[in-house]
Amino acid sequence: MAEFPPPKERRLIPRQSMPEQPAQQRIRNFEEVNLGLPVEIAIREAQRCLGCKSPKCVEGCPVNIQIHDFLRAIVEERFDEAARIIKQDNSLPAICGRVCPQEEQCEKLCIVGKRGEPVAIGWLERFVADREREAGIPDPEPPRQRTGRRVAIVGSGPAGLSCATDLARLGHEVVVFEALHELGGVLVYGIPEFRLPKEIVRTEIDQLRKLGVRFETNTVIGLTVTIDELMTSEGFDAVFLGVGAGLPRFLGIPGENLIGIYSANEFLTRVNLMKAWRADADTPVLDVRDREVAVFGGGNTAMDAVRTSLRLGARSARIIYRRSDAEMPARNEEIAHAREEGVEFVLLTNPLAFDGDEKGRVRSVTLQKMELGEPDESGRRRPVPIEGSEYTIPIDLAVVAIGNSPNPLIGRTTSDIAHTRWGTIVADESSGRTTRRGVFAGGDIVTGGATVILAMGAGRRAARAIHEYLETGVWEDPEVARTAG
Numbered sequence: 001m002a003e004f005p006p007p008k009e010r011r012l013i014p015r016q017s018m019p020e021q022p023a024q025q026r027i028r029n030f031e032e033v034n035l036g037l038p039v040e041i042a043i044r045e046a047q048r049c050l051g052c053k054s055p056k057c058v059e060g061c062p063v064n065i066q067i068h069d070f071l072r073a074i075v076e077e078r079f080d081e082a083a084r085i086i087k088q089d090n091s092l093p094a095i096c097g098r099v100c101p102q103e104e105q106c107e108k109l110c111i112v113g114k115r116g117e118p119v120a121i122g123w124l125e126r127f128v129a130d131r132e133r134e135a136g137i138p139d140p141e142p143p144r145q146r147t148g149r150r151v152a153i154v155g156s157g158p159a160g161l162s163c164a165t166d167l168a169r170l171g172h173e174v175v176v177f178e179a180l181h182e183l184g185g186v187l188v189y190g191i192p193e194f195r196l197p198k199e200i201v202r203t204e205i206d207q208l209r210k211l212g213v214r215f216e217t218n219t220v221i222g223l224t225v226t227i228d229e230l231m232t233s234e235g236f237d238a239v240f241l242g243v244g245a246g247l248p249r250f251l252g253i254p255g256e257n258l259i260g261i262y263s264a265n266e267f268l269t270r271v272n273l274m275k276a277w278r279a280d281a282d283t284p285v286l287d288v289r290d291r292e293v294a295v296f297g298g299g300n301t302a303m304d305a306v307r308t309s310l311r312l313g314a315r316s317a318r319i320i321y322r323r324s325d326a327e328m329p330a331r332n333e334e335i336a337h338a339r340e341e342g343v344e345f346v347l348l349t350n351p352l353a354f355d356g357d358e359k360g361r362v363r364s365v366t367l368q369k370m371e372l373g374e375p376d377e378s379g380r381r382r383p384v385p386i387e388g389s390e391y392t393i394p395i396d397l398a399v400v401a402i403g404n405s406p407n408p409l410i411g412r413t414t415s416d417i418a419h420t421r422w423g424t425i426v427a428d429e430s431s432g433r434t435t436r437r438g439v440f441a442g443g444d445i446v447t448g449g450a451t452v453i454l455a456m457g458a459g460r461r462a463a464r465a466i467h468e469y470l471e472t473g474v475w476e477d478p479e480v481a482r483t484a485g
Contacts, residue, residue, distance in 0.1 A: 002043050002075050007050055015117040016045040023340040027310045030193040033337060034098070042127040046074040048112055048119045056109035057121060062457030063162075065089045067106060067121055074124060083132040086125060091165040091207075092158065092456065094133060094200045097126025099191055100453040101331050133203055140211045143171035149470045152177060152236040154221045157185025158452045159242035159443030159459040161208065166463035168211045172470065175236075176208075177219045182273055185244055187452070189273040190265075192304050194311070195334075198272075222409035227417070231438060238438045238466050241425060242459060245444035247405040251296060255354030256400075258362040264301045264401035271308055289313035292394055294365060296320050296351060297401035298328040303338050305399040310341055314397070317343050322350040322370050327380040348372070350383065352390065354398065366392045404449050414439075424448055428478035432462030437475050440466055 004010065019035040020026075026033050037045065049071040057067045066085055073082035086093045102108075102122035110118035149172045153160045156178040164174045182188050184201040209215070221227065221243070230236045248263035250256055275281050293314040295306040298321035306317045319338070321328060324347050328335060339345070352366045369389035372381035406423040418426040418435040425434055425441040432440035442458030444450055469475060 002047070002077060004047055004049075004051065004072075004075055010048055010050060011112070011115070013044065013048045015048070015120060016041045018120075018123055023337075023342070026194065027307075027341045030311055032197055033194050036130055037123055037127045039131075042124060043075055043077070045120050046071040046124055049075075050111055052111055056111065057106040057119075060106040060109040061089075062105065062453045063089045063460055065106075065125070070128065071119070071121075071124060074128065079128060079131050082128045086128060089460075090125075090453075090456065091162055092204050092452075093125050094129035095158070095187060095196060095204060096453050096456070097122050097124075097129055098196050098200075099187075101451055103332060105453065133200070137203070137207060140169075140207055142212070143169055145171050146173070147171045147470065149173065149237045150175070150235060151466060151470075152230045152234070152239045153242060154227075154239065155179075155185055155242035155244060155443075155445075156183040156205070156215065157187060157242055157244050157443065157455065159244075159445075159455040159462075160185065160240065161205070162456040162459035163240045163242060163442070163463045163466075164208060164213050164459075165211065166460055167466060168208065168213050170463075170467050172467070174213045176213060176215045177221055177225075178215065178217045179220045179243075180273065181217050183215055183217065185242075186246075189269040190301065190304070192268065192272055192308050194307070195304065220409070222413040227410070227414045227436070227439060237470055238440065240432070240459070240462055240466060241410065241434070241439065241441040241445055242443045242455070243407065243410065243445050244455075245404040245406045245424075245449050247407045247423075248400070249403045249405055250400055251351055251402065253351055253353050255356060255362065258354050258356040259360050260362040260396055261354060261398045261400065264295075264297070264305045264399050265404065267305055267399045268301070268308065271312070288397060290315045291397045293317045293397045293399070294320050294393075294395045295399045295401055297403075298323065298330055299401065299403070300330045300334055302399075302401035303330045303334040305401050306343050307334075307338055307341060309397070309399070310343070318346050318395075319343055320346045320349050320351065320365075320367065322348065322383040323380060324348055324372060327372075348383065350385065355392075362396060362398055364392050364394050365398065366390055404444075406445050406448075410445075417441075422448065426478060430461060431465035431478075432458060433465060433476065433478050435477055438469070 055068045070082040070085040106121045107118040151172050151174050153164045153176040156176050168174045183205050187201045248265045291314050293309040295302050309317045348370045349367050354362050355364045357363050369386045370383040373384040376382040411419045416436045425445050427434050427441040427446045432442040434441050440462045442462045443455035
């Protein structure tokens, strides 16, 4: 059994590397890029933890995983115990270990990172979860008692799944409603297979089934059944809205309705959920092979789209982003992987118009160079056009990945749930309570587009509040409702 070396020696251990597919190999397949940590490397990386008495890394985790405890369990080769520790606070560790931005959360506050590189907490979380899955995840313990209360969860993304997990453990009857035909929300339709294999998502959801959670697919709440009906004729005592923000935003420039221009939502959903790269797919993407592809945006979704296009055989693939590298919101790892795979980054550049051929297909885009001015409300420097810098490049497929807005369906069918002027639901941050008694909300439908782990944190907070409400019957409208715009 390994042990922690003395603190001075721990500081001398370099951050370990994650094995991965070579770039020229991985752009020809949809298999996972990162290959996971071997046991000896995982132990060595965990040994870098200094065992702080007041670990800042835990404060940086939206679900407050006891990081120092599970790292110690890794070092001592108690891998089952490490998994148990993580799953006390995070029901989706194999997912979060792959897609969460640890560099902006737990690892950002790691004391080891003050003088060097932080401990690779995300990689180690993935290591523990993968090892447990490969060995056979034990069935979850059933709740000690059933409460007889029923809760409807709307949306099977990370917020909904985490809320469902906690409520089921507390003994409530939980039913998850999903609009699409496959469960997982953004985890299955928004994130490519090479970053998050879908079998991992299915395995995590199977654990919820074993816990007693029931799932209803192809059910659009607000259309198939309304929230009012859930709480009356369907007999639910509370509802949690975790429907995400799946309405794509567009550039609003001439020519955006030409054939060959996709929102990132449509492009990635066709590829990820409906396997559009296969010859027998029911919904193929416009043939990407040998195309000149441009993806507009600088976030993780843009990186997913441009890297997917390479795997579909694009002749060239560009990221066109109106700010510089420093303002790009995508994870550093995703940007680095995209560069390694041959993606061209066209920075400080903004699209002005698309042009098409006589058949209505996109053939070029007119661009304008930008320079950075003063910071805007996001804290990033605002891009300012450079007069006379316009130019045109040929493209024959474009993907717009500049963010999403909430779907307005809930607001249209349930008038007593307050919304902000941006279309998000008004909800108390600490509890998820909305302005409708018995209805809670969390994740992107409240915050706008954010991360998987932040959505999970919101789902867990709402689960605690829902349980309290079901136990006490006490309800208080969210304070924020009084000032919502």
